[in-house]
Every structure is written in C-alpha cells, then in structure tokens.
Amino acid sequence: MPQELTAKIKLLPTSEQEELLLKTMAAYRDGCNIASEYAYESGIYARFEIQKAVYSDIREKTGLKAQQAVSVCRTVQARYLAILRNPAFQKKCRYQGKQLIPNKVEFQKLQCDLVHNKDYTIKSDQTVTISVLGDAKRLRIPFEIKGMEKFFDKNIYKFGTAKLVYIRKNFFLHIGVTKLDVNEVTDEELFKAHNIVGIDRGINFVVTSYDSNNETVFVSGRRLASYRKHFVELRRSLQKKNTPSSRRRLKAIGQREHGWMQEVNHCISKALVEAYPPGTLFVLEDLTGIREEAVKFRKKRRYVMSSWTYFDLEEKIIYKANLRHSRVVFLDPRYSSQRCPRCGMVEKSNRNRKGHLYCCKNCGYRSNDDRVGAINMLQRGEDYLKTLHKPF
Structure with a gap:
C-alpha cells in the first residue's frame, strides 16, 4: 500500500519572482473567497457544482489560469468537507436536526495549490518551474534540497499536488509525495513476530510504552507543559494590549508554538517506532471524541486538554510504523487506567490521580498509573492478535 508523505523545500526566488509569486497567491486566495461565498450561500459543497457556478467568475476577477481556477474549487470543497466531517459539528447537527455550516469559511493566508506537471515541474538541475499570473512564461526558481534528498528518487517516490506557502518572508513548497514500495505487514x-507495544498517552507523560519484553519507557510532558504555559501567559499579555504590533506578534508566536510541537511529536514518534523491529504491533487508545470531553474539565485544565496534540502524534506514529513494516491499531481505552493488569479488578478508587499511583485493593499490585494503562493496552493487543490466529 502506497504511503503519502510531504516534502518541504525552501524556494530561492529573485525579488522580481517574489513579486509575481505574491500576486499569484493573493489572486488564488481571492478566488477561494469567491468560491467559498457561493458554497456557503447555496449550501452546495460538491466541487463540480461549485466549479460550474463560479469558474468563469474566478477567471475574470482574479486572472487565474484554467488549472488554478479548478484547484480553487477543490481547495474550497476540502475546507467545507473538513467541517462537515468534524465529530463536534456532526453531534451539533444531530441535536439541532439540520446540517448547515453557521459561518462562511474565510481565506486570509496567502496560499496556492499547484498540480504536478501542470502548475509546477521539478527539474533535474535543482530548480522548479511554477505557473504565475499573466502571459509570462513559468518562473524557474532554484530551491534548497537539504534533508529532502530521498524524496527525489523517482523510482521510489511519486510527486503529487503541492502547496505554495509564504512564512516569515520566505517561500516554501510543500509537495505531496507517495512512496510506492511500501508493503503492509x-x-x-x-502473529509470528508476536512483538507488541502498548502505548498510553497523557499530559504528565506524553507517552508511556510497555512492550513484550516487560520494558517500560516514559516520555515526560513537564518540559512541554512548561513551554505551553509560557506561550499562554505571553498570549494573554499580548491580547490585553490589542495593538497592531501585538496582533502581529500573536500570529508569529502561534506559528512558532505549532512548529515546536510538530518537531517534538516527530522526535517522539521516530524514537518510539525505530526502537522496535519490523513486524511490531503498536497498540494505542482510540481517543475519538476527546475534544468534546474537554468541556467537562475546569477552565485551567480545559486549555491543556483542548490544545493537546494527540492526533498529530498518532498520525506520525502511524506513517512511521507503516514505513517500518509494522502496524498500529486503536483499541477501546475504557478502564485502561482503572483495571488491575494482574488480577483484572476494575475499580476507580484504585487510581490516585494526584500521586500518579495505582494500587489494587484486591491483590495489592502497585505501579505508576500511566504504566498500568500501557500494560492494559498491551494485554488488549494480545487479545487482538488472538483474533488473527489462523492455520497459516
């Protein structure tokens, strides 16, 4: 099964090329807002219906080329479908008995989606050609390939749609690539490898893992929590000022915080997956709906829960495990921190949340509560393997 990844390269345009790129990205953003207005007012989110209604209008008002106008409709459709598929939105629709998006999607950031071999082409001399506004030929722009060399092997990777982004006065091309030679375990x-890793995710410990060799690994969340607390306080002070410069600063620190969290999750997932051989089964809790559960917490705890990047971490674990010929499964997390892994007794009071300690009142088993959660996930992984047992 092919694995989809993203190659991020930094473009090195001249000042004249920068101006043309910015104009093209601004026109693309304006085109997205035209299509978004139609989708919102009509309640139609199908790409071909949007394209049929606003294609000519987009071409006329923005000057975008044909393929770019088509890509605009695809971008808008994707944004609205993401809202419709959001579990919180679906729950609200069931309660109200209707499925109407309350607010129009506004596109503010400079962006542009580029189709491979139509809007952009990678050349062998480490340059990329990009279609821009007007009658000018494609821009030929050099780029930095550092750290991305492996993605340019055409025998292994295939290029797809790319996104042109503008971050801190620099242009980047985020290219969707597909690795062709990935075989699923x-x-x-x-069953033959029988190598299982139970994983418990949380706030005190970002990841706690327990494997078939009875080894436990804790990844502390204290540094992460301290870093997030710093940004919360900084954001609060800037919001009170409410000046143009403070709003610019807010935007900048938001991007910095997001980038740092991405890097942390990348390092954690890489270390976790590469610590085990191919054929390993990684067992994670199915945390679907945890965002909605965050509203039940107190205000201070609510921010920590709602900003927890568990989904980004699990996505990184999934794709790294696939590349390493392993598998990730999501199993029922209920009572994983209340069940005794020795005697099987389920009792809420066995767990001391403040002390992060689990003590079974039935058999006397004692351990860290997050470690108990990881052990229980491993045991559920063993039950999962039994369902796969066949006369191979």
Missing part, C-alpha cells in the same frame, strides 16, 4: 507476520 501481514497478519501472519504479526
């Missing part, structure tokens, strides 16, 4: 390989 089979049930037989999983």
Whole structure:
C-alpha cells in the first residue's frame, strides 16, 4: 500500500519572482473567497457544482489560469468537507436536526495549490518551474534540497499536488509525495513476530510504552507543559494590549508554538517506532471524541486538554510504523487506567490521580498509573492478535 508523505523545500526566488509569486497567491486566495461565498450561500459543497457556478467568475476577477481556477474549487470543497466531517459539528447537527455550516469559511493566508506537471515541474538541475499570473512564461526558481534528498528518487517516490506557502518572508513548497514500495505487514507476520507495544498517552507523560519484553519507557510532558504555559501567559499579555504590533506578534508566536510541537511529536514518534523491529504491533487508545470531553474539565485544565496534540502524534506514529513494516491499531481505552493488569479488578478508587499511583485493593499490585494503562493496552493487543490466529 502506497504511503503519502510531504516534502518541504525552501524556494530561492529573485525579488522580481517574489513579486509575481505574491500576486499569484493573493489572486488564488481571492478566488477561494469567491468560491467559498457561493458554497456557503447555496449550501452546495460538491466541487463540480461549485466549479460550474463560479469558474468563469474566478477567471475574470482574479486572472487565474484554467488549472488554478479548478484547484480553487477543490481547495474550497476540502475546507467545507473538513467541517462537515468534524465529530463536534456532526453531534451539533444531530441535536439541532439540520446540517448547515453557521459561518462562511474565510481565506486570509496567502496560499496556492499547484498540480504536478501542470502548475509546477521539478527539474533535474535543482530548480522548479511554477505557473504565475499573466502571459509570462513559468518562473524557474532554484530551491534548497537539504534533508529532502530521498524524496527525489523517482523510482521510489511519486510527486503529487503541492502547496505554495509564504512564512516569515520566505517561500516554501510543500509537495505531496507517495512512496510506492511500501508493503503492509501481514497478519501472519504479526502473529509470528508476536512483538507488541502498548502505548498510553497523557499530559504528565506524553507517552508511556510497555512492550513484550516487560520494558517500560516514559516520555515526560513537564518540559512541554512548561513551554505551553509560557506561550499562554505571553498570549494573554499580548491580547490585553490589542495593538497592531501585538496582533502581529500573536500570529508569529502561534506559528512558532505549532512548529515546536510538530518537531517534538516527530522526535517522539521516530524514537518510539525505530526502537522496535519490523513486524511490531503498536497498540494505542482510540481517543475519538476527546475534544468534546474537554468541556467537562475546569477552565485551567480545559486549555491543556483542548490544545493537546494527540492526533498529530498518532498520525506520525502511524506513517512511521507503516514505513517500518509494522502496524498500529486503536483499541477501546475504557478502564485502561482503572483495571488491575494482574488480577483484572476494575475499580476507580484504585487510581490516585494526584500521586500518579495505582494500587489494587484486591491483590495489592502497585505501579505508576500511566504504566498500568500501557500494560492494559498491551494485554488488549494480545487479545487482538488472538483474533488473527489462523492455520497459516
């Protein structure tokens, strides 16, 4: 099964090329807002219907080329479908008995989606050609390839749609690539290897893992929590000032915080997956709906829960495990921190949240509560493997 990844390269345009790129990205953003207005007012989110209604209008008002106008409709459709598929939105629709998006999607950031071999082409001399506004030929722009060399092997990777972005006065091209030679691990390989890793995710410890060799690994969340607390306080002070410069600063620190969290999750997932051989089964809790549960917490705790980047971490674990010929499964997390892994007794009072300690009142088993959660996930992974047992 092919694995989709993203190659991020930094463009090195001249000042004249920068001006043309910015104009093209601004026109693309304006085109998205035209299509978004139609989708919102009509309640139609199908790409071809949007394209049929606003294609000519986009071409006329923005000057975008044909393929770019088509890409605009695809971008708008994707944004509205993401809202419609959001679990919180679906829950609200069931309650109200209707499915109407309350607010129009506004496109503010400079962006542009580029189709491979139509809007952009990677050349062998480490340059990329990009279609821009007007009658001018494609821009030929050099780029930095540092750290991305492996993605340019055409025998292994295939290029797809790219997104042109403008961050801190620099242009980047985020290219969707597909790795072609990824083979999924089979049930037989999983059963024979019988190497399971139970993973518990949380706030005190970002990741707690327990494997078939009875080894436990804790990844502390204290540094992460301290860093997030610093940004919360900084954001609060800037919001009170409410000046143009403070709003610019707010935007900048938001991007910096997001980038730092991405890097942390990348390092954690890489270390976790590469610590085990191919054919490993990684067992995670199914945390679907945890965002909605965050409203039940107190105000101070609510921010920590709602800003928890568990989904980004699990996505990184999934794709890195696939590349390493392993598998990730999501199993029922209920009572994983209340169940005794030795005797099986489920009792809420066995867990001391403040002391992060688990003590079974039935058999006397004692351990860290996050470690208990990881052990229980491993045991559920063993039950999952039994369902795969066949006369191979």
